[in-house]
Amino acid sequence: MRPPLHLDLLKEDERRSSSPIRLRVMMPLTALFLTTCVLVWWGLLFLRVHGQNQLVEELQQAVTSFTPSHTAVLELRAQEQEYHAMVHQLTLYRNSRNLFGQALSNLAEHVTENIQFTEMRIPPPSPPTVDPTRPSSGPTNTFELVALRIAGRTGGERPSEAVNTLLAALRTPAFTNLFRTAVIPKGAFRQDIARNPANHETLLFEITCDCVPRRFQ
Amino acid sequence: MTLDVPILKRLTPSMQRSIGISVAALAVGLLALFLGALPQRIAIENANDKIRLMNARLTQMRADIANTDQQKKVTGKVMAEWDALAASGVIEPLLGSFSMRGKSLLDPIAQQTGFHIDNVRELPSIPLQLPKPAPEQLHCRQPVEFTGVGSYQQIAEFIALTEASQPLATLSGLLILGQPPTPEKHKAIITFEWPAKGEKIKPETPPKK
Numbered sequence: 001m002r003p004p005l006h007l008d009l010l011k012e013d014e015r016r017s018s019s020p021i022r023l024r025v026m027m028p029l030t031a032l033f034l035t036t037c038v039l040v041w042w043g044l045l046f047l048r049v050h051g052q053n054q055l056v057e058e059l060q061q062a063v064t065s066f067t068p069s070h071t072a073v074l075e076l077r078a079q080e081q082e083y084h085a086m087v088h089q090l091t092l093y094r095n096s097r098n099l100f101g102q103a104l105s106n107l108a109e110h111v112t113e114n115i116q117f118t119e120m121r122i123p124p125p126s127p128p129t130v131d132p133t134r135p136s137s138g139p140t141n142t143f144e145l146v147a148l149r150i151a152g153r154t155g156g157e158r159p160s161e162a163v164n165t166l167l168a169a170l171r172t173p174a175f176t177n178l179f180r181t182a183v184i185p186k187g188a189f190r191q192d193i194a195r196n197p198a199n200h201e202t203l204l205f206e207i208t209c210d211c212v213p214r215r216f217q
Numbered sequence: 218m219t220l221d222v223p224i225l226k227r228l229t230p231s232m233q234r235s236i237g238i239s240v241a242a243l244a245v246g247l248l249a250l251f252l253g254a255l256p257q258r259i260a261i262e263n264a265n266d267k268i269r270l271m272n273a274r275l276t277q278m279r280a281d282i283a284n285t286d287q288q289k290k291v292t293g294k295v296m297a298e299w300d301a302l303a304a305s306g307v308i309e310p311l312l313g314s315f316s317m318r319g320k321s322l323l324d325p326i327a328q329q330t331g332f333h334i335d336n337v338r339e340l341p342s343i344p345l346q347l348p349k350p351a352p353e354q355l356h357c358r359q360p361v362e363f364t365g366v367g368s369y370q371q372i373a374e375f376i377a378l379t380e381a382s383q384p385l386a387t388l389s390g391l392l393i394l395g396q397p398p399t400p401e402k403h404k405a406i407i408t409f410e411w412p413a414k415g416e417k418i419k420p421e422t423p424p425k426k
Contacts, residue, residue: 024235031239035246042249045257052264059271063278070278073285080292083299085352090302092346093358093385093412100388101377108369117369117395124360124390124408128344136418138347138355148391214387216346 096214098146103178110169114156121149125214139216146211148179153192155202163189163205170209179209306385308359308411315339315413319361322386323379323409332367332375332405342413357415360389362408369393372405379409386411 100122111117125146128139154162163184169175170182188206225233281288311318316339327334340360347355367375372393379386390408 024229024232028235028238028242031242031246035242035249038246038249038254042253042257045254045261049257049260049264052261052268056264056267056271059268059275062275063271066275066278066282069282069285073281073288076285076288076292080288080295081350082352082354083292083295085348085350086354086356087295087299087302088348089345089352089356090307090385090412092348093356094302097385097387099380100391101373101380104373105370105377108373116400117393119395120391120393122388122391124340125343128346130344138344138351142346 092216096144096216098178098211098214100148100178103175106174107170110166112162112165114159114162115152115154115166117150117152119149119151121151122146123149142216144214144216146214148209148211150207150209151204152206153202153204159203160189163203163207167207170207175209178211180212181210183208302385306383306411307356308413310413315359316361319363319409319411322383323363323375326378326382327363327365327375330367330371330374330378332365332371334363334365336364338362338364340408342415343410344415345412351418353419354417355415356412358387358389358410359413360408360410362390362406364404364406366402366404368401369403372403372407376407383409383411 125144128144129141131137131140156162167182167184170179175182184205185208188204188208190204192202192204225236228236308315308318308322311321316337319339320334320337324334338361340362343358343360345355345357376388376391380388386409388407389410390406392406394404396402396404
C-alpha cells in the first residue's frame with residue numbers, strides 16, 4: 001500500500017492557526033464587541049443615574065413640601081416631652097412629701113400633765129450630694145433623711161413611766177405612718193442637775209423619731 | 218508613532234492591522250469601563266442609598282404628619298396636667314421675693330389659726346433631683362422660713378392647715394422652743410418649702426457622627 005499524498009494548500013499567513021476562522025478577523029471583532037458591550041452598559045448606567053437623580057429631586061421636593069407640617073409635629077412632640085419631664089420632676093418632689101401636721105396635732109393628746117416639752121426640732125435638710133464631675137445632672141441622692149427630736153422635762157410621780165408611755169404612743173399606728181422609729185438615745189434620760197444641782201426630782205429626756213425618708217423617686 | 222517589536226515584524230500586515238484595531242478597541246473599552254461605567258455604578262449605589270434614606274424619611278414624615286391630631290391631644294393632655302400641678306403650688310417670687318410670696322400664702326392661715334408670724338426669711342434654694350430625660354426648665358426646692366409665736370396647738374394647726382391647703386408645701390424644718398416666761402406661748406421657726414422655677418438648661422446636642 002502506498003503512503004497517502006499530502007498536499008499543502010495553506011498560504012503562508014494561514015499556517016499559524018488550525019482553525020478555519022481567521023484570527024485576524026475574529027480578534028478585532030471580539031474586541032469591538034466587548035467594547036460595544038461596555039459602551040452600551042455605560043449608556044444604560046448613565047440613563048439609570050439620570051433617572052435616579054430625577055427621583056432624588058422629586059423626593060427632595062416632597063420632603064421640602066412636608067417640612068413645615070412635620071416641623072410643627074416635632075415641636076408638639078418636643079413640647080410634650082418637655083412638659084412630661086417637668087411633670088416628672090415635680091412628681092419626684094410631690095412623692096417626697098412628709099405630712100407632719102396631723103402627727104403634731106395628735107402628739108398633744110399623748111403628753112401627760114407631768115411632761116413638758118422644751119424643744120421640738122426637725123433639722124433642716126442637709127445639702128444634696130452632687131456629682132462634681134457632672135453638676136448639671138443634679139443631686140445624685142434619691143432620698144433624704146428626716147428626724148424629729150423632742151426634748152422635754154418631767155417630774156412628779158413615776159416620771160419614767162410617763163416618758164415610756166409617750167414613747168409607746170409614738171410607736172402606735174397613729175404615728176408610724178410618719179415615724180419609723182422612736183427611741184430615747186443613750187444618756188438622754190437624765191436628771192436636771194445643770195439648772196439646779198439640788199433638784200433631783202426633775203428629769204430631762206430626749207426622744208428621737210426617725211421619720212420616713214423623703215424619697216425623690 | 219511606530220512600535221518596534223520584533224515579534225510583530227514577523228506578522229503579516231493584515232495581522233498587524235488586526236492586532237492594532239483590537240488593542241485600540243480594547244483600550245477604548247477599558248477606558249469606558251474604568252472612567253465611565255464603574256464610576257456610574259458607584260454613583261448609582263450612592264444614589265440608591267440616598268433614595269432609601271429619603272424614602273424612609275418621607276415615610277416617617279408622612280406617618281408623623283398623619284399623627285398630628287393625636288399628638289395635639291397628647292401634648293394638650295400633658296400641658297393640662299402640668300398646669301394643674303403648677304397651679305397646686307409651684308411658687309413664683311412676689312415682686313422678686315419668695316419670702317413675700319410665702320407670707321402672702323400663709324398669712325391667712327396664720328390669722329385663722331392664731332399663730333403670729335413675726336418674720337419671714339427666704340432661704341437658699343435646693344436643687345431638685347432630675348428625671349431622665351431632664352427638662353430644659355428645671356425646678357428647685359425653695360424654702361421659706363417663718364418665725365412666729367403661738368401655742369403648741371396653734372403651731373400644729375398652722376402646719377396642718379398649710380399642708381392641707383398647699384398640696385406641694387412641705388415642712389422641711391421646725392424648731393419649737395419653750396419660753397419660760399410664757400409657758401403657753403412658744404417661739405416657732407417653721408420652714409416650708411415649695412417647688413419653684415429654677416434655671417433653664419440648654420438641650421443636649423446629640424454627638425456628631
